[in-house]
Amino acid sequence: MDGREFLASLVAGGIAGMCVDLTLFPLDTMKTRLQSPQGFYNAGGFRGIYAGVPSTALGSFPNAALFFVTYEYTKSVLDSCVSTKKAPLVHMVAASLGEMVACLIRVPSEVVKQRAQAYPSLGTYKVFVDTIRHEGILGLYRGYGSTVKREIPFSLVQFPTWELLKAVWSWKQNHAVDSWQAAVCGAFAGALAAVVTTPLDVAKTRIMLAKTGTTTASGKVLPVLSNIWKMQGISGLFSGIVPRVTWISLGGFLFLGTYDKVHKVLLQKSSRNEM
Template identity: 70%
Template sequence: MDRGDFLVSLTAGGLAGVCVDLILFPLDTVKTRLQSPQGFKKAGGFRGIYAGVPSTAVGSFPNAAAFFATYEFTKATLRKDASPYLSPFTHMLAASLGEVVACLIRVPSEVVKQRAQVSPSSSTLRILTNTVCEEGILGLYRGYKSTVLREIPFSLVQFPLWESLKDLWSWKQGHVVDSWQSAVCGAFAGGFAAAVTTPLDVAKTRIMLAKTGSRTASGNVLSALHQVWRTQGISGLFAGVVPRISAISLGGFIFLGMYDKIRRLLL
């Protein structure tokens, strides 16, 4: 992968990420409040639906750019000597590495954003300051492990499925898929991946929102899942599944379609 391709992936991923995160922010707020320990109403209900948006605005571009730059670089490197039959595994590994790198930027932004979403009366800056004062810089990385454990399975489903659907559509019509067709494939792949990984998303939200020093705040994903299962059952594990599927399906449509379109314009 040459420097030009790398910069194109960086720019296309970053711009696509900013657009999606800002457009779908209200759905993300509803999902977070449905998953919060205090419940939807006490977390703010439909009030202050854009609470935490500055954190997303700042973190979105570098987060998405880091993911796609890593994804495309890894994919290009692995494809040099790989058999075509190994293509799905190439996409899986590339997506997994992309998530590990992107989460270094995503998690601090996500911690501040989610705390602001369930405390709409507090400003994003105040939440950032309080987090650093009470927990130090590592407090901004609470939930890093649970976020990676959510994102890797999500990417293992979404990206190979997206690439496979594009290949299938391309084979049927005899030419490379258009950007809107890539977007449709992205919507389906994202929605399916969102549904099956919702329990991991619930665990991540609980860990990020837990009181400092509590058992949940320690970051043990299995412990968080067990606590939700014990108190709320299967419905608790899939809290927020509808807005999550809606947001990620729409996000997949816009994000992956726009990413494809911007890449083609820049290359």
């Protein structure tokens, strides 16, 4: 990966992240409140659907930028030493590493955002200050493990599926896919990944919203999933699935379509400037 590809991935990823996170924020709020242990209406219902948006606005660009820089760099390294038959494995490894790095920024942003969504009367700044005061910096990283455990399986499904769908579509039409086609592939890949990983997302939400000192707040995913199963059954494990799948399907369309378009435009401009 050369300098211009690095910059293109950085900027395109950041723009794509902000585009999808801010556009679809109300759906994310609905999903968080449906998954909240206090129930949808007690968590705010349809009121204050933009609660927590400042946290998302600050974290979106660097989070997505870090992901795509890591993803593209890892792909470029592995592609040079792995056969094309193992391309899905390359995409899985690259996406997993990308998520682990991106979560260093995503998790603090998510903690503040979800607490503000579930307790809209507090406001983003007060949530941030209270978290630091009562839990310290580590409080902002509560749920890091559960988030990574959600994001890696999600990426293991989404990105190989996205790359495969693009490759098949490209093969069918005998030329590279257009950005709108990459966006459609992203929507299907995102929807599939969202369905598969919804229980992990529910567990992550419960861990982030749990009161300090409780068993749930310790961040152990399996006990949380077990407790949800005992208390609410299958419906509890898949609570919020409709807004989540809708959000991520639309998000996949916007996120991956925007990334593909901006990335291509930046590389084309860079190429012209070098001529």
